[in-house]
Amino acid sequence: MSNSKRVAILISGRGSNMMALVEQARGYEVVLVASDKPDAPGLGWARARGLATFALSPGGIGKARYEAQLDAALREAEVGTIALAGYMRLISDDFVARWRGRIVNIHPSLLPLYKGLDTHARAIAAGDAHAGCSVHVVTEELDGGAVLGQSRVAILPGDDTETLAARVLTAEHALYPRILSEYVMTPLDRIRDTALKLPETEERPSHGQPTFFVGENQFAQVRDDHHGDGRHVVCVRTSDQDEQAMLLEAAPDIYSRPAYLASSGWVGMTLSGDVDWPLVEDRIARSWELAAPARLLEAGGR
Missing domain, CATH: 3.90.1150.30 (Aspartate Aminotransferase, domain 1)
Structure with a gap:
């Protein structure tokens, strides 16, 4: 049986949350950084720190074959928990089923508010006093799994999507490693x-x-x-x-x-x-x- 403390992080870009998860690891070990974009800047950062990486584009092979090869790489690395960190590809229901209860994600809103995209613009437009971020279990429903932890960020007068996003991202970097630690660690x-x-x-x-x-x-x-x-x-x-x-x-x-x-x-x-x-x-x-x-x-x- 795989060890829940052996973590793979999936990214699509620079991977700032991936960096936070690696640098603040407590109670878990990052054993693989994987991406659907072979030129993702975060892969270079991971390799420079001696982390194993997997990179494959779904283009030309299709989603099913791509996920099959990703699944094989995760199992070869004896991964027990998958952390999505700026992974911009929708995961199939079949993949979620194979890894049920072992995939977590961070989303830039106070779920269940504002599932999907454009979360900061929607919070500002609604006149909300706070935005924030949530770590949740990944299920077949988009951003619909159990919420494991949240961080609230005040929406300030004059905020636009960029200024708010920057502060929420800082909150993500503090929240995600702590919640992932709690998720994989036993009481002992x-x-x-x-x-x-x-x-x-x-x-x-x-x-x-x-x-x-x-x-x-x-x-x-x-x-x-x-x-x-x-x-x-x-x-x-x-x-x-x-x-x-x-x-x-x-x-x-x-x-x-x-x-x-x-x-x-x-x-x-x-x-x-x-x-x-x-x-x-x-x-x-x-x-x-x-x-x-x-x-x-x-x-x-x-």
Whole structure:
């Protein structure tokens, strides 16, 4: 089975979003840059950075043969996720079906508003206060797949399509890498990425569970159906049992009492369903502070 973290980026031009995806890669690896235009400037940028490329024009061979050869190149590179980045060719329903749930795209509007082309002109003409961009899953419906994330950009007095497009493009470069990272990373990947960025941390198994330490002190542990409890959680420290009780009462859909750790003031945070990742990441960092030696805190470790 292909690895979702192995990403191919499809472009048709200079590939500025492709560059952002490569330069800000976190949790995924760009293994192929492909284009329907062999002279696309973005291909040269990719090759200069040692990235594998595929380039083929559909002209003369037809859409079906073109997509068959593109599909073969993607599978040879063991691609798991396709990111469209200024790819200006409509993808066939058959191709979408073969890669269902594994193609994402960035679109320069706040979907479901303004699917298709001329998005900035349409937003200005409508008198909207904001334009923006959306990362979405690609389906057979044009710009109709589930929206994974959006960024809003104010429409300023005097804006025309060029000035607005430039600011939206800047927002795209920040949004797309972050959303792609989130899309391909498992909950454990995201927790590992957060925890191991903190000073002097390491991951070691404890009771068969992925556990994160600062020195000899645990500050986070991921549990998946631990001892058959049916829960997928990350366990973190609280300051004391009063804070633990407050969290359990205030948000029982998020926090739970973890077996063997609850008496020490720990809580479990659910990793199932719609996870509040900024909250999880903040609690992991706070848990690290509670476990870290004083010298790290005095040195401004966080």
